[in-house]
Amino acid sequence: MQTTAFMIYKEVLEKRLARKKEQLxxxxxxxxxxxxxxxxxxxxxxxxxxxxxxxxxxxxIAESMIKLDK
Incomplete structure (x- = not known):
């Protein structure tokens, strides 16, 4: 499967979310x-x-965009 901009965006969001949850x-x-x-x-x-x-x-939203992009 080819990596799209939406997938990269989702990955960045997941990493940032994980860091913020650790801080929380x-x-x-x-x-x-x-x-x-x-x-x-x-x-x-x-x-x-x-x-x-x-x-x-x-x-x-990013997950929805990925589904629509397929």
Whole structure:
């Protein structure tokens, strides 16, 4: 199968999503271990969660584009 631009785009999104999920898990560990978390940690958590959701949406779009391209 030939690699298309959509497949490359999907691969990039998957890698970025994996990195952001790792960062999100690290912040969750910090928040859970400290007991009392600061507002900065909470803000970072909310922002990262929004980024993860947006990347998942973009990944869904890329998968749809690949299916339509076939």
């Amino acid at each position: 898990a690290e912040i969750e560990r910090q928040i859970n271990s400290e007991g009392v978390s600061g507002s900065v940690d909470k803000r970072r958590y909310i922002e990262l969660k929004a980024v993860v959701n947006e990347l998942e949406n973009c990944l869904d």
